[in-house]
Amino acid sequence: MTGIVIVSHCRKLAEGVVELARAVAPGAPLAAAGGLEDGGLGTSYEKIKAAIEEVCKEDGALVLMDMGSAVMTAEMVLEEAASEGLDVEMADCPLAEGAVVAAINSAAGQSKEQVKQAVEKTWEMRKL
Amino acid sequence: MACSEDLLAAVKAMAEVIEENKDWLTDLDRPIGDSDHGINMARGFKEVEKKCSGMEGKDAGTILKTVGMTLVSTVGGSAGPLYGTAFMKAGMALAGKTEFSMADILVAFDQAIAGVKQRGKSEAGEKTMLDAMIPALETMKQAEVQGKSRKEIFAEGVKAAWAGAQSTKDMIATKGRASYVGARGIGHQDPGATSFSLLLEAVSRSTKTGAGQVEMVLNAEMEEDSGR
Numbered sequence: 001m002t003g004i005v006i007v008s009h010c011r012k013l014a015e016g017v018v019e020l021a022r023a024v025a026p027g028a029p030l031a032a033a034g035g036l037e038d039g040g041l042g043t044s045y046e047k048i049k050a051a052i053e054e055v056c057k058e059d060g061a062l063v064l065m066d067m068g069s070a071v072m073t074a075e076m077v078l079e080e081a082a083s084e085g086l087d088v089e090m091a092d093c094p095l096a097e098g099a100v101v102a103a104i105n106s107a108a109g110q111s112k113e114q115v116k117q118a119v120e121k122t123w124e125m126r127k128l
Numbered sequence: 129m130a131c132s133e134d135l136l137a138a139v140k141a142m143a144e145v146i147e148e149n150k151d152w153l154t155d156l157d158r159p160i161g162d163s164d165h166g167i168n169m170a171r172g173f174k175e176v177e178k179k180c181s182g183m184e185g186k187d188a189g190t191i192l193k194t195v196g197m198t199l200v201s202t203v204g205g206s207a208g209p210l211y212g213t214a215f216m217k218a219g220m221a222l223a224g225k226t227e228f229s230m231a232d233i234l235v236a237f238d239q240a241i242a243g244v245k246q247r248g249k250s251e252a253g254e255k256t257m258l259d260a261m262i263p264a265l266e267t268m269k270q271a272e273v274q275g276k277s278r279k280e281i282f283a284e285g286v287k288a289a290w291a292g293a294q295s296t297k298d299m300i301a302t303k304g305r306a307s308y309v310g311a312r313g314i315g316h317q318d319p320g321a322t323s324f325s326l327l328l329e330a331v332s333r334s335t336k337t338g339a340g341q342v343e344m345v346l347n348a349e350m351e352e353d354s355g356r
Contacts, residue, residue, distance in 0.1 A: 042168070042204025068304055072209035072247055076200055 002106040002115045003029045003055025003088075006099055007048055007065035007074050011035030017099045025103035029055040043073040052081055052088050060087030060112040062119065064098045087112065097122040130233065130278070132226045134335065135188050139195055140180055141334035143173040145326045152356065153326075156319040160306040164205055165319040172203035172211075187226050192219030192236070206304055207320060210244050210257065217243035230278055237265050248303060255301035255313065257320035264289035264328055282332035289328050290354050293321035325354065 004021070008014040014034025021030055031051035036042040048063070055061050065074050074090055081088050089112070091098060098119045105115040146153075146169045153166030176198045183191045196215030200208050221236035222228055228236075241261050245251060252262050267288035271281040296318035301307045306318070 036204045040204070041162075041164075043208075044204070045201045045208075069204070069206040069209060072206060073200065075247070076209050076212065 001027070001029055001057075001109065002059050002102070002112045003031070003052075003057060003061030004099065004102045004106055004115075005048065005051045005055060005061060005063045005088075006030065006032050006034070006095070007043060007051075007063060007070045008032075008034040008095065009041050009043055009066060009068075009070060011039055013066070013095075017096055020096060021099040021103035024100050025107040027107040028103035029057070029061075029106070030099075030103060031055045043070045045073055045077055048074055048077045049080070052077065052086065056081070056086050056088050060089075062089060062091045062102060062112060062116055064091055064093060064095055064102065064119070066095050089116070091116045091119045093119045093122045097125060129227045129229055130335070131228075132186060132188055132191060135191050136180060136183060138331040138334045139176060139183075139191065141330040142327045143177040143180075145330035146170055146173045146323065149323075149326055153319050153323055156317055156322055160301065160309050160313040160316045161319055162205060162305055165207060165323065168203045168205040168207055169211075169323055172199045172208065175202045187222070187224050188228055188236075189219045189221075189223030189225065192216070192222060195219075206248075207323070209247055210320070213243040213247040214240035230272055230281060234265065234269055234272060237261075237268070241265060250303045253299060254303045255296045255299035255306060255318045255321075256303055257318070257324045259296050259299065259318065260289040260292040260321035260324045260328075263292040264325075278335055279332075282328070282335055286325065286329045286332045289321075289325040293317055293325045293354070296321045322354075329354075 006014045006017045011034040014032035018030045018032040031054045033047040033051035036044050052061055063074050065071050078088060101122050102115050102119045105118045150166035150170040153169060154163055157163050157165035176195050179194055179198055183194055192215045196212045196219060199215060200212030217239040218236035221239040222232060244258060250256050250258055252258050264285040268281050268285040271284045297315055300311050301313050306313050
């Protein structure tokens with residue numbers, strides 16, 4: 001199954017998004033990388049790296065992130081992960097909606113590319 | 129020529145200047161950012177400082193890459209990946225060198241700027257650190273062509289960096305947290321352009337040689353240029 005990593009500036013937000021996605025799709029491999037090592041707000045290279053290593057298995061993994069440094073830090077981790085042969089990439093989406101769609105598609109056995117496509121379609125999901 | 133020892137002295141000077149100015153940087157970040165630039169930079173450079181003794185005798189590439197990786201791992205905000213990338217790219221340009229010329233330094237600086245542009249998907253004029261970095265490099269390149277001394281080249285670069293930082297007051301941010309503030313950010317100096325100017329100033333002060341008199345005049349001018 002495609003692994004899913006949720007990156008946020010906030011530990012509680014990342015864990016909450018994982019909790020929500022897990023509730024909708026219990027089988028999906030999800031990992032949260034939120035906040036700094038000390039629990040403060042910010043994005044941690046090490047936490048993102050560890051989360052990727054946790055869920056990136058033979059089917060690869062997608063990283064979903066909030067904004068700003070979360071995107072840039074994830075990008076740097078991915079550069080290192082690629083050099084280590086890990087099959088992981090970022091997906092561009094609204095975080096909560098994307099995570100739910102990713103989890104459902106991953107649990108249904110969709111490939112990383114298929115999950116990514118579904119996730120990036122969440123931009124089209126208008127609420128009102 | 130400069131050597132690894134000069135570089136380490138510069139790194140230590142950078143750590144010091146950030147610690148000294150962390151409250152100012154955070155104050156600048158309050159109206160347009162997350163109010164954490166000074167705190168984040170100080171946290172990162174404190175870790176960099178701890179690694180200095182372990183970097184003694186290493187080549188410039190290793191030193192700069194270590195600084196970059198440490199900043200990426202510890203800063204926490206956007207400054208982490210941006211400065212981290214800048215130092216790592218500079219490190220790649222100086223890989224394996226224990227001695228390097230002014231031309232080498234300018235190539236490394238050029239690579240650092242390219243790294244920041246790529247990482248931040250940003251260009252000049254967007255109220256970011258690039259608005260201090262780019263004019264500093266351009267000025268330093270010109271000064272080098274004119275055959276000026278290393279001390280003079282750095283001093284002119286610092287002056288251009290501060291002028292660039294000051295110019296961000298009139299800009300509307302289109303990247304990062306400050307872009308959410310939009311036109312309300314006008315009148316506020318960008319914290320990233322400011323921290324870069326401080327770093328370059330620290331490097332400039334740490335470079336040896338140069339007549340004392342010139343140095344004192346330049347230092348007094350720098351205080352004025354910075355808007356502190």
